[in-house]
Amino acid sequence: MGQRHKRRAREILVQRDTAALEAWAGATRNALRVVFSLTYDDDELIQWRAIEAAGRCAAVLAEPSPEKIKVFLRGLFWLMNDESGGLGWHAPETIGEILYRVPQLIESYGSLVPQYLDEEPFEAGAHFALARLSDRKPSLIESAATRLTGSLDDPDPVCRAWAAMALETLGDGPWSDRCQALAGDSAAIRLYSFCTGDWVVRSVGQLVERGLSEVFE
Numbered sequence: 001m002g003q004r005h006k007r008r009a010r011e012i013l014v015q016r017d018t019a020a021l022e023a024w025a026g027a028t029r030n031a032l033r034v035v036f037s038l039t040y041d042d043d044e045l046i047q048w049r050a051i052e053a054a055g056r057c058a059a060v061l062a063e064p065s066p067e068k069i070k071v072f073l074r075g076l077f078w079l080m081n082d083e084s085g086g087l088g089w090h091a092p093e094t095i096g097e098i099l100y101r102v103p104q105l106i107e108s109y110g111s112l113v114p115q116y117l118d119e120e121p122f123e124a125g126a127h128f129a130l131a132r133l134s135d136r137k138p139s140l141i142e143s144a145a146t147r148l149t150g151s152l153d154d155p156d157p158v159c160r161a162w163a164a165m166a167l168e169t170l171g172d173g174p175w176s177d178r179c180q181a182l183a184g185d186s187a188a189i190r191l192y193s194f195c196t197g198d199w200v201v202r203s204v205g206q207l208v209e210r211g212l213s214e215v216f217e
Contacts, residue, residue: 005034013038013049016197018056025057032057032072039090045199048192051090055097062102069102073109080122092122096129099136106137114144117151127151127162131212134169141166149175157187161207168211182208191215 005028012021025031035057038050062069076095079088088094092113099106110133116126130148134141141148151163152175164179185204193200195217207214 002034005030006037009034009050009053010038010041010046013046013053016049021053021056022060025060032061032069036076036094039094045192047090048093049197051093051097052192052194052197054094055101058098059101062104066102066105069098069105070108073098073105077109077112080116080119087121089121090125092116092125092129096125096132099129100132103136106133106140110137110140111143113140114147117144117147123154124156124158124162127159127166131162131166132216134166135212138170141170145170145173145175149178152178152182157185157189157204158191160185160187161189161191161204164204164208165212168208179208 008024008028009031012024025035028034032054035050035053039047039054041047041050058069058072073095076088076091079091095109095113099110113126113129113133116122117130119126127148130141130144145167148163148167151159152167154160154163160182164182167173167175168179183205185208187204188201189204189207190199190201191207192198193215195215200215202210202214
């Protein structure tokens with residue numbers, strides 16, 4: 001992986017220039033791998049912009065060759081396996097964002113995400129991925145509804161918020177009263193806003209009341 005490509009990718013993320021990113025992705029070998037490497041950046045905002053960028057790069061690259069995206073996704077799942085010898089800290093978030101941008105692959109790979117809802121240290125990332133995909137594939141959330149309902153009592157407020165926002169896209173159900181109860185949850189959390197490219201700080205209750213539009217375009 002060339003350091004020149006990595007420096008250019010980071011410059012694009014600093015600027016959050018979508019047009020430049022898509023042009024760069026189409027012209028750069030291993031663009032997805034370069035962008036994913038920036039999910040390990042020292043700057044946490046760059047990490048999240050890299051997650052966002054991975055989805056946009058995948059959408060560009062999937063048009064001529066969806067098989068390359070499948071290979072990359074399998075690699076991300078491998079990074080969450082103890083046998084890999086590595087640790088893909090933001091692998092579940094990246095998987096969720098790629099599948100959101102390349103929805104034709106949700107059927108094949110989305111069903112693998114719920115198994116990480118209770119898998120340390122991927123819990124928050126798996127909850128994010130399901131919330132991200134909830135509008136794209138409601139049946140995926142339906143199949144994970146029991147586990148997500150359990151997450152409404154999770155000690156991590158990030159997991160509680162993502163679980164509630166995902167479940168609420170399904171409408172009324174056995175989880176409804178428990179989601180509504182979280183409207184009084186005052187725990188403050190910081191999330192990346194895909195609307196602004198920056199952080200938002202909200203309580204769990206505010207996120208539950210406002211829904212996914214608070215953080216997703």
